[in-house]
Amino acid sequence: MALSKLNLKCFNINASTKESVCAQVFKRNFFNYVPSKKQIVNGPTIRMNMFQAINNALDIALKSDDTAMVFGEDVAFGGVFRCTMDLQKKYGKSRIFNTPLCEQGIVGFGIGVANMGSTAIAEIQFADYIFPAFDQLVNEAAKCRYRSGNQFNCGKLTVRAPCGAVGHGALYHSQSPEGYFAHTPGLKVVVPRGPIHAKGLLLSCIREPDPCIVLEPKVLYRAAVDEVPEGDYSIPIGKAEVVVEGDAVTLIGWGTQVHVLTEVAQLAKTKFNVNCEVIDLVSILPWDRDTVCKSVKKTKRVLISHEAPLTAGFGAELASTIQEECFLHLEAPISRVTGFDTPFPHIFEPFYLPDKWRCLQAIRNLLDY
Amino acid sequence: MALSKNVCVLFKRCFQNKLSFKYLSTHSQPPIFPGAKAEWTQKLEFTGTHSYSPLPIYQVLDQQGQIIDASEDPKLNSNILEKMYKDMTLLNVLDKILYESQRQGRISFYMTNYGEEAAHIGSAAALTTNDVVYGQYREVGVLLWRGFTLPELMNQCYGNAEDKGKGRQMPVHYGSKNLNFVTISSPLTTQMPQAAGAAYALKGKNRVVICYFGEGAASEGDAHAALNFAATLDCPVIFFCRNNGYAISTPANEQYRGDGIGGRGPGYGINTLRVDGNDPLAVYNATRKAKEYAITESKPVLIEAMTYRVGHHSTSDDSSAYRSKEEVDHWSTNQNPVNRFRMYLQNNNLWNDELEKKWLAEARKNVISAFEEAEKRPKPNWSEMFKDVYETMPDYLVKQMESMQKHVEQYKEHYPVKNYSK
Ligand SMILES: Cc1ncc(C[n+]2csc(CCOP(=O)(O)OP(=O)(O)O)c2C)c(N)n1
Secondary structure (H helix, E strand, O other): OOOHHHHHOOOOOOHHHHHHHHHHHHHHOOOOOOOOOOOOOOEEEEEEHHHHHHHHHHHHHHHHHHEEOOOOEEOOOOOOOOOOOOHHHHOOOOOOOOOOOOOHHHHHHHHHHHOOOOOOOEEOOOOOOOHHHHHHHHHHHHHHHOOOOOOOOOOOOOEEEEEOOOOOHHHHOOOOOHHHHHHOOOOEEEEOOOHHHHHHHHHHHHHHOOOOOEEOOHHHHHEEEEEEEEOOOOOOOOOOOEEEEEOOOOEOOOOOHHHHHHHHHHHHHHHHHHOOOEEEEEEOOOOOHHHHHHHHHHHEEEEEEEEEOOOOOOHHHHHHHHHOOOOOOOOOEEEEEEEOOOOOOOOOHHHHHHHHHHHHHHHHHHHOO | OOOHHHHHHHHHHHHHHHHHHHHHHHOOOOOOOOOOOOOOOOOOOOOOOOHHOOOOOEEOEOOOOOOOHHHOOOOOOHHHHHHHHHHHHHHHHHHHHHHHHHHHOOOOOOOOOOOOOOHHHHHHHHOOOOOOOEEEOOHHHHHHHHHHHHHHHHHHOOOOOOOOOOOOOOOOOOOEEEOOOOOOOOOOOOHHHHHHHHHHHHOOOOOOOOEEOOEEEEEEEHHHHHHHHHHHHOOEEEEEEEEEEEEEEOOHOOOOOOOOOOHHHHHOEEEEEEEEEEOHHHHHHHHHHHHHHHHOOOOOEEHHHHHHHHOOOOOOHHHHHHOOOHHHHHHHOOOOOOHHHHHHHHHOOOOOOHHHHHHHHHHHHHHHHHHHHHHHHOOHHHHHHHHOOOOOOOHHHHHHHHHHHHHHHHOOHHHHHHOHHO
């Protein structure tokens, strides 16, 4: 984000050219944020964007648990996305601290903290940089309880990482790595679609007795604003949410893509006069087979959409399970609209993303099948 | 010296020529770069291995088991000394029997500890069970010292129903919650940053974490992560490197070009000790000192114990393919740490041939009977395969377990069900 600002300053271009470059390429909105309507808990709410909601969740977790600590690259001054603002001032340097720049160290360190029964909340600056810690997450965190016969565990470890498209993040500030982790028994993986979920899911993950990864769509940090419950609440891991009810096609997504699909459902209503059902999967591992299959048995048609590449993306797991569980109900092949099987490109992002028009076309095909 | 002279000359010139004063004055001040505290120099010179001598190797006992410098004698009481010797030799007996049992196909895999007995026992004896251990796989002596029983060891190697690990890992991947010995895993070096994190969590609680690893494992990225995290985050952890000269077939001179592993410590700002790993009293002193420092200063220590891997890497390795018999013989006879310690005990009338004979017979008997008991025990119920993936079993895993149950019922003749608990 800082990068695009800088670029515009360097290029000495006039305002109108600047506007058009911005609007057409970098600032082209690939989604419209839809605030969450469902009331999760009773009680007062505050208007918050997603980074504020995350900050608020961390604050609550730190207040309610003396052993909880937050660490990662640049978290002490507030974090490059402002998620840890003011926490060091409030809780001290021993609980909120910068680590050296080394992702395998961050996760390994977090596992050790959790092994001793303390609560470790680690931040990986971008999900694109979680791969150096892949070994610690997959071979160590995920298998700690199992291999020790439940003598040791690192259930108090939570890893947060900003993920997903942001308009101009290119190869290494845009990735959605959930599929890699979905293949790892022992981990739990969630993706919030906005502030209410970011807070509730983060609190669940921090207190869950298993190691969790929270992938936070970074484009939502500022763009998404909700009326967030003020108090301490949690959103269950492993439960999907029906965001829009319908009977014609089940649209399944998570993170930012839920907002794309919600808009697609509206488009389908006006253009094809059908009601699509939109499901936010919320939790990738474990995922909610019941909610998904119940919807599919009703609508008989499915579109799965995610930003990550198609081949072996998490959509493949959904499609295969739906096929097995709902075979006699399906009236069209399951459709997947996803990123392409390429690295995530810079200047071609508008053509890469599974945007509303590609999804709409897929719905047309499903209805016509 | 040379430096301060230069500074004087500069000052003089500056006063003579007021115009250039401003420009030259920056050179008269010490450097203030945020990245390092250092002096200026006008000599263009590489810093390299020639710039400093290698770390010396701390010794207490000579090859004949005599204390070299009386002031370094830890003056351990005779019970402790006897237990040290007994655990070192028990380790040998254990290794011999389990190694052979693997050769006979009775267990699937084994790794011996020959040559490294003093490193295990010397370090373990300097700590208490309250201190947390993270290991690699060749540290069984530490477990023996802490009271891990022979049946517990055998149960793990057999993966029987009594194994606390529930038969899920390969042999020698021990772990004990009661003894604060964190369960071993195969991926090398992953335990090192974990040990730093554990030490951070235990800061101020009068406990230290010790983390063992080989010189080969020290080449992994996680070793770099761990040393740097422990230093910058002030973690009370002892990193204990067993430098036994080989990582499987790779000799140490293909592993690194610096001054061993110890030579890296100061680069991370970590106080470092290099010890004779075949001298249990030197290892003991080093570890005790390290613990004291780690706890009082809340800082890490690096210990490099120089030793030699006398046995094959594991039962899957034949080390004669990459090193000579003469080399191995030298270390197993002349430099044998068990012999050296025995001489020390005999010099002090704490041990003799008769005691040796009696103890070895007893040790052998205990190991064999634990072995046979473990062999007879059934494996855990195979449904244990599905448990402990998460704290509670998720629905989809329950379904997978149930479907396997039905399948095994129908096809039981094709599965070894009779060896597994009901
Ligand atoms: C990450 C990883 N890479 C490779 C291996 C295979 N491996 C097992 S032991 C070993 C050598 C380790 O040598 P060293 O650390 O010197 O310990 P030693 O066996 O000499 O005690 C290797 C390469 C492994 N277990 N984990």
